[in-house]
Amino acid sequence: MPRTLRAQLVAVLVLLTAAITLLVGASSLIALERQLTAQLEQQLTAAITRSTPGIGSPDDSRHPDQDDDGPSFLGLRGQAEGTLGAQITDQGVVESGVIGSLSRTLPLTGAQQQLLLALPADGRSHEVHLGGDLGEYLVRAVEDPRGGRAVIGLPTTGIARTLAHQAGNVVWVALIAVLLAVVAGSVLIRLALRPLRRVAATARRVAELPLERGDVTLHERLPDRDADPRTEVGQVGGAINRMLDHIDAALAVRTASEARMRRFVADASHELRTPLASVRGYAELTRRQNGDVPEPIRQAMSRVEAESLRMTGLVEDLLLLARLDESPQAAALRHEEVDLSAALIDCVNDARLLGPDHHWSLDLPPEPVATLGDDARLRQVLTNLLTNARVHTPAGTRVRAALRRRSGQVVVEVSDDGPGIAPQLQPAVFDRFARGDTSRSRAAGSTGLGLAIVASVAQAHGGRVELDSEPGRTMIRVVLPEAR
Ligand SMILES: Nc1ncnc2c1ncn2[C@@H]1O[C@H](COP(=O)(O)OP(=O)(O)OP(=O)(O)O)[C@@H](O)[C@H]1O
Numbered sequence: 001m002p003r004t005l006r007a008q009l010v011a012v013l014v015l016l017t018a019a020i021t022l023l024v025g026a027s028s029l030i031a032l033e034r035q036l037t038a039q040l041e042q043q044l045t046a047a048i049t050r051s052t053p054g055i056g057s058p059d060d061s062r063h064p065d066q067d068d069d070g071p072s073f074l075g076l077r078g079q080a081e082g083t084l085g086a087q088i089t090d091q092g093v094v095e096s097g098v099i100g101s102l103s104r105t106l107p108l109t110g111a112q113q114q115l116l117l118a119l120p121a122d123g124r125s126h127e128v129h130l131g132g133d134l135g136e137y138l139v140r141a142v143e144d145p146r147g148g149r150a151v152i153g154l155p156t157t158g159i160a161r162t163l164a165h166q167a168g169n170v171v172w173v174a175l176i177a178v179l180l181a182v183v184a185g186s187v188l189i190r191l192a193l194r195p196l197r198r199v200a201a202t203a204r205r206v207a208e209l210p211l212e213r214g215d216v217t218l219h220e221r222l223p224d225r226d227a228d229p230r231t232e233v234g235q236v237g238g239a240i241n242r243m244l245d246h247i248d249a250a251l252a253v254r255t256a257s258e259a260r261m262r263r264f265v266a267d268a269s270h271e272l273r274t275p276l277a278s279v280r281g282y283a284e285l286t287r288r289q290n291g292d293v294p295e296p297i298r299q300a301m302s303r304v305e306a307e308s309l310r311m312t313g314l315v316e317d318l319l320l321l322a323r324l325d326e327s328p329q330a331a332a333l334r335h336e337e338v339d340l341s342a343a344l345i346d347c348v349n350d351a352r353l354l355g356p357d358h359h360w361s362l363d364l365p366p367e368p369v370a371t372l373g374d375d376a377r378l379r380q381v382l383t384n385l386l387t388n389a390r391v392h393t394p395a396g397t398r399v400r401a402a403l404r405r406r407s408g409q410v411v412v413e414v415s416d417d418g419p420g421i422a423p424q425l426q427p428a429v430f431d432r433f434a435r436g437d438t439s440r441s442r443a444a445g446s447t448g449l450g451l452a453i454v455a456s457v458a459q460a461h462g463g464r465v466e467l468d469s470e471p472g473r474t475m476i477r478v479v480l481p482e483a484r
C-alpha cells in the first residue's frame, strides 16, 4: 500500500472507478445477451412458422437455384442465410442442410446430423455446438404432422460477436475512466491537500527555529484560510496557531525572567564591587599599621585582603558573564583590531613568571596574526587557558601555546602533557562553576568560571572553543574570525 495520503486516495479512487465501470459493463453485457437471445428465439419461432408449410411436403416449392440436398422448407421464401434445417424420420436424418451465401444449401456432416438426431422434439430451444464452420446454434425440433420431426436452427455467432465487441468497448471505457480517475484524482487531491502542506511547512519552519536560547518571538502563524474550523485541515491549523500563541507567550515569559535574572546578577555583582574595594582598602590599611598591630591580627588582615581580592575577581567574572549573556554591547566589548601574536607573547611571559616549574613554549607564525574584538577580554581568554595549564597540572608539565591561521580564521591552541580533564567533567567543562574536584583545584582556589568566560568571550567574538583531552595530552582550541 502506498504511504502518502495522496497516493492512497488515488489508489482507492482508481480501484473504485475500475470496479464500478466493470460492474456496470458486466451487467450491461448480461442484459444485452438476454435481449439478443430473446430476439434470436423470436427469429427462430418466425423461421419455424415460415417453415411449417414445407415440413414433410414434397419438393414442389423449391427455389429455382436450390440444391437438391436440403430439406424442402429451407427453400421457402424468407429463410435467412445461416438457417439450419433437418428432416428426421424413423430412418434417421433424411435431409439436412444450412443456407449458405448466395442461398446455396450446404450439407451437414454426419457428426452434426447425429447431434441433431439426439434432440428431443419438446418444442423448446436448445443450444448445440455443431463444430466446424457452423459453431454454436440455437435449434428447436418440431413434430412433423406426417410422422417424424423437423429440426430448425439459427446461428448464435452473431450474438457472440456483438457481445465480444461490446465487452471490448467496456474494457476501453474502463481504461479511459481509470486514466481520468488517476489524472483528475491526483490534481483534485493535490489541490485539496494544499492547505495540509502549508500547515506542515509552517510546523517545519517553527521546528527549525532556535527556541532554546536568547530573545525569540514566534512570528509564524497560519493564515486564516488555513485555520477555518469548518474544515478538518483548518481545525489542525487553528490548533497549531493556538499552540504557537501559547509557546510565544511562554517564551516571552521565559525571556523576561531570564533578562530579570541577568540584570539581577549584573546589578548584584556591580553593587558588590564597592564594598569589596572598601574591605580590601581597610584590610590593607590595618596591615600597614606596623608597630601598633599584633602579629596574629596582621596575618588575619592579610588573609582578609587576599580573600577580598579573590572575591573581587569572582564578582568581576560574574559581572562579565552576566553582561556577555545580555549582549556584546552590554559587556562593552570593543571592536578593534587586536594583535593576537603580541597578546599571546605577553600572556606566555606572565605565565613563565608565575609558573617557573613548568616548561613553556610558544609557536607563532612569522607574520603577526590579528582578529577583531576587545583586547582586554581576549587577553583574559589567553590568561585563563594558560592559568589552567599551570594550576591544574603538576610541576614539570610542558605547556605549548600556538597560534596559526586557517582559511580566514585564527586558531589559538593551548596544550599540555598534564593529567588531562576527567572524562566525566569534559561535556560540562565550559559550563559555569564546572570544575574538577581535585585537591589541586581546591588549593588553587578555583571557582570553575575560567573556561565559561573563554567560551562566552569567544562566542561574543563570533568564534568557538574546542576541547580535546586525555591523560598526557590536553588541548583547548579557540577559533576566531581573522581580521582582514
Ligand atoms: N589544562 C588542564 N588540565 C587539567 N584539568 C584542567 C585543565 N584545564 C581545566 N581543567 C579542569 O577543568 C575545570 C574547569 O576549568 P575552569 O578554568 O573553568 O575553572 P577553574 O580553573 O577550576 O576555576 P577558575 O578558572 O574560575 O579559577 C578545572 O577545575 C579543572 O579541573
Ligand SMILES: [Mg+2]
Binding pocket: 384, 387, 388, 446, 449, 450, 451
Ligand atoms: Mg581556570
